[in-house]
Amino acid sequence: xxxxxxxxxxxxxxxxxxxxxxxxxxxxxxxxxxxxxxxxxxxxxxxxxxxxxxxxxxxxxxxxxxxxxxxxxxxxxxxxxxxxxxxxxxxxxxxxxxxxxxxxxxxxxxxxxxxxxxxxxxxxxxxxxxxxxxxxxxxxxxxxxxxxxxxxxxxxxxxxxxxxxxxxxxxxxxxxxxxxxxxxxxxxxxxxxxxxxxxxxxxxxxxxxxxxxxxxxxxxxxxxxxxxxxxxxxxxxxxxxxxxxxxxxxxxxxxxxxxxxxxxxxxxxxxxxxxxxxxxxxxxxxxxxxxxxxxxxxxxxxxxxxxxxxxxxxxxxxxx
Ligand code: ADP
Ligand code: MG
Numbered sequence: 135x136x137x138x139x140x141x142x143x144x145x146x147x148x149x150x151x152x153x154x155x156x157x158x159x160x161x162x163x164x165x166x167x168x169x170x171x172x173x174x175x176x177x178x179x180x181x182x183x184x185x186x187x188x189x190x191x192x193x194x195x196x197x198x199x200x201x202x203x204x205x206x207x208x209x210x211x212x213x214x215x216x217x218x219x220x221x222x223x224x225x226x227x228x229x230x231x232x233x234x235x236x237x238x239x240x241x242x243x244x245x246x247x248x249x250x251x252x253x254x255x256x257x258x259x260x261x262x263x264x265x266x267x268x269x270x271x272x273x274x275x276x277x278x279x280x281x282x283x284x285x286x287x288x289x290x291x292x293x294x295x296x297x298x299x300x301x302x303x304x305x306x307x308x309x310x311x312x313x314x315x316x317x318x319x320x321x322x323x324x325x326x327x328x329x330x331x332x333x334x335x336x337x338x339x340x341x342x343x344x345x346x347x348x349x350x351x352x353x354x355x356x357x358x359x360x361x362x363x364x365x366x367x368x369x370x371x372x373x374x375x376x377x378x379x380x381x382x383x384x385x386x387x388x389x390x391x392x393x394x395x396x397x398x399x400x401x402x403x404x405x406x407x408x409x410x411x412x413x414x415x416x417x418x419x420x421x422x423x424x425x426x427x428x429x430x431x432x433x434x435x436x437x438x439x440x441x442x443x444x445x446x447x448x449x450x451x452x453x454x
Contacts, residue, residue, distance in 0.1 A: 158359060159281050160213040160344055166272065174275035178216035179268065182206045186263035191306065196234045198323035199265070200241030205325045206346065207269035208249060209396045212332035213344035215279040216271030218251040224268075226261030249329055279335060279342035279400065284360035288340055288401035288427040291410060293328055293419045296349060297385065298374035300392020318376050325396035326419075334413055335400060342400035348391040350445045352399060353433050363430035366390075369438045372422045390435065390445045401427050 135143070146157045154176055155163035161180035169175050184203050186192045204221065211218050223242075227235075246253065251269070298321035302314055306322070328344070335342060341360055343352050349371070353364050373389045380388070397419075402410060407423070414421030435443040 154275075155278070155280065160210040160342075161216065161269075161271075163214070163273075163278055165275070169272075175272050176275050176278060178211055178214050178271040178273055178278065180207055180210040180214075181266065181268045182210065183264060183266040185265075192263065194323060195241075196238040197241035200238040200243075201245050201324055202241075203265040203267050204242050204245050204251075204269070205327050206396065207267045208245070208251070208327035208329060209325065209344040209346070211269055211271040212328045213279060213342050213398060214271070214273060215277060215332045215336040215339075215342070216273045217333060218249045218269060218271045218329060220252045220254040221246070221267050221269040222254055223256035224264075224266040225256065225258050226264040227258070228260070228263055245327075249327075273336070277336045279332065279339050280359075281341055281343050281356050282359035284341035284356050284362050284364075284401040284427045286362055286427050286429045287404070289404055289407065289423050290353070290364060290366065290399065290401055290425040290427060291339075291421050291423050292345070292349070292372065292397055292399050293331055293414075293421055294395070294397040295372040295374040295420075296345070296395050296397065297389035297392050298322070298376045299325070299394035299396075300348075300388045301374070301376050301380075303392075303394065304388075315376070321374070321376075322394060325394065327396065328398045328419060331398055331413075331417060331419060334417065335398070335402075338406050338409055338413070339400040339402045342398055345393075345395040345397045345399055347393045349395075349399065350390045350433050350435070356399070356401065357427075357431060357433060360427070361431075363428045364425060364433045365428050366425035366433065366435045367438075368435055368443050370422060370424045372420065372424075386435075386443060386445060 153162055154165050161178045163176040166175045166177040208218055298318055302318040302322035305314055341356050343356055345352050357364050371389055373385055377385045377388055410421055437443050
């Protein structure tokens with residue numbers, strides 16, 4: 135039983151659900167009444183957990199760990215087009231190390247403050263180092279970017295460049311951490327949640343997901359939820375510069391199936407091409423059109439001559 139089958143079988147219960155959107159997207163949506171301006175809003179809720187030895191090596195700088203534990207949650211809010219508001223922090227620590235805690239908190243609060251997101255509570259226990267954050271945000275009702283809104287004919291777009299974090303993980307696990315460039319280390323340890331982009335996409339994108347488990351697998355989630363297929367053009371995919379010298383098979387593997395990119399993948403109607411191109415040019419992160427939503431099921435990747443590119447590993451799955 136893989137990770138997603140497990141969730142479906144034991145936790146994803148049949149309706150009736152009082153939720154606006156339950157299990158199966160980057161975050162859940164709860165009806166939240168009206169804001170001060172009288173607009174209906176949804177509360178957006180997501181949880182992500184980081185465990186030492188599984189999601190990071192224990193030697194990683196605590197400042198980046200504080201940043202990343204919150205960043206991966208804010209990335210899920212960004213994928214919904216939500217504005218972050220607050221978060222809770224559940225922490226298991228093997229021991230109290232004051233220096234470690236001070237630096238961890240500094241990394242976490244620096245990111246929180248940049249997005250006006252307040253720590254609202256949590257829980258602290260002794261145990262193997264585990265950081266679990268629940269992030270809360272808001273979005274105007276009906277404007278959330280959901281995985282299930284893609285339609286055949288939509289363009290597929292991605293922010294940034296892919297594969298650098300997966301490559302840096304590989305180098306680190308091979309004992310070559312010291313030779314990583316500052317840029318590669320930043321891609322892995324200091325991912326930037328695309329909050330501003332998510333807000334800008336509320337009226338430009340149809341479906342969206344953040345890339346945590348690899349482009350091919352995460353696009354597969356959009357396809358399943360939207361009951362559509364997708365076609366990617368390998369030649370258009372923005373591959374991180376760090377991968378330039380690698381053989382093509384490895385570049386394909388890292389850019390299509392490597393995780394930890396925390397970029398946004400989204401679908402949009404072709405009428406929005408020029409608006410999205412302009413947004414990519416003036417915004418803080420590049421936007422690239424990499425394929426299209428098609429009728430059918432599954433993700434196909436084509437090379438420059440229209441032949442199918444095979445991807446060995448379709449995204450990260452904890453129990454695959
Ligand atoms: P993401 O990578 O965007 O954080 P995941 O792949 O971790 O999403 O999870 C897929 C979906 O399953 C999400 O909607 C998530 O909330 C839900 N989910 C994961 N684990 C559980 C669980 N133990 N109980 C209920 N829902 C879960
Ligand atoms: Mg996500």
